[in-house]
Amino acid sequence: MNIPITKIGEFGLIERFRKQLKTDSSVIVGSGDDCAVLEFNRDNYLLFTCDTIIEGIDFSGKTLPYLVGRKSLATSLSDIAACAGKARYALVTIGLPKKSSLRKIEEISRGIFDLAKKYQVNIVGGDISRAKQLFIDTSVLGTVEKKALVLRKGAKKGDIIFVSGKLGGSIKGKHLEFTPRIKEARFLVKNFKLNSMIDISDGLIQDLAHILKQSCAGAFLYEELIPLARQASGIDDALYAGEDFELLFTLPLDEARKLNAMKKKFPFWPIGEIVEQKYGLRLVDKKGKDKILKIKGFRHF
């Protein structure tokens, strides 16, 4: 009975625990979306999320400490964006090898503080611990108007699928310098009726699969519509490379037409459509042929 966790996998583990969680009626959405959604006041929900980055996995020992700090907060802000909220408060926990230099930790914190300032996030506390491996965990609290909240579930047959930026540039460095799409998400929910949204943190296909699973839906993606980052070496980088941190969202056809027609500050790319669940997740190539895509992407185990 000593099963290694690698047999269960990251999502298997999470699913196993999620089933055991019981929450009271103040929890609108618990585990299973980009943020937890909690009762706050008449018009707004609280959003509560955390993200950890670890040396050797999410960045290397050679990554500029400033960018490590920046990324640690940016990943949590991207979760707030995926729920269409505004970020308000953050706690930062740092695990730090004993031999770290003061300069390194100062650069890390400068990366965090600069991004916090840009997004008007209050850093309200945290923790420093000794650790063998550098890691940073950020917890962020945000707010969202009840009517603006968008979740993973809610995608409907006929919805058009959009992304907020070019994909596949992650491995070549974008995962360190991406823009959390809070402004873009706020623009979207103020002007359009979105049915579902997620941020791409584990790869387009794996994250779209989360939307499809929670929405009981399928999808067709059109290869020629998927915008490739110039650093991408091919379509597979766009489909499976983990951390583009762009928004992936769906909205009804008439709303999609409005979005496409509108002269706007932010670019958005339509890449496919939501179909019935029985079709699964398919990629239509440039010749019009479709194939079922394997659901894969970044996994810790």
Add this chain to the structure above:
Amino acid sequence: MNIPITKIGEFGLIERFRKQLKTDSSVIVGSGDDCAVLEFNRDNYLLFTCDTIIEGIDFSGKTLPYLVGRKSLATSLSDIAACAGKARYALVTIGLPKKSSLRKIEEISRGIFDLAKKYQVNIVGGDISRAKQLFIDTSVLGTVEKKALVLRKGAKKGDIIFVSGKLGGSIKGKHLEFTPRIKEARFLVKNFKLNSMIDISDGLIQDLAHILKQSCAGAFLYEELIPLARQASGIDDALYAGEDFELLFTLPLDEARKLNAMKKKFPFWPIGEIVEQKYGLRLVDKKGKDKILKIKGFRHF
């Protein structure tokens, strides 16, 4: 200019960063207390805190996984108690070595879930990452009535200093099985006017020093009044051993008399009094002689 962080120390580092933090008017208390205190609604504040425990520092590789999980949440609940609040929501981040067994992670989560149930805390999400060293970071949101909030600052000359339990049992195991003193803190603020409070997580002396620094005060402790845990090998265990996780609080003499006279569910021990800052922090021995205490306790660096 490559100063090692060990030269600055944990509290030096934290102080350095704290000075750079700017927060808006919705932040009642930012970094520097047991919890951040945030505007919530007319009668209540939000409390926001996080705590990390790491293998090899906060528990050993031989510690029962159930107790590791329990401790990870208990430390954050203790922070909520120190601000006299109720815990409501938690996010749990786990860094897990790849070779961990399913049984181990299930025991860890059982420890977390059991404690969450006991304290009516909603676990609303989290994260699992691969890490070299097992660590768990819990972020907790709580609420506290505005009139009930107690901070580190606020201790006044003449206040009596109390603790909520016997001290010095930490190293012998209490740090793994302590009771977060939420009920005790709630009882106190409902019936008495407390001037300051903290939880003892770095040792009685070091944590009392936080109260004194923030309150610009000094203190006399009376050796014969300090309640020793039966596992304590002497007074030094009670003064300096890190993790008793008892409440340390101060209240005016007349309130202290009421507390001492009241027949109550919970035991509290008076151990000293708040004096002017110029006296520093002193221990009065059984012969009535006093000496200045060195401010020391657990530090990561």
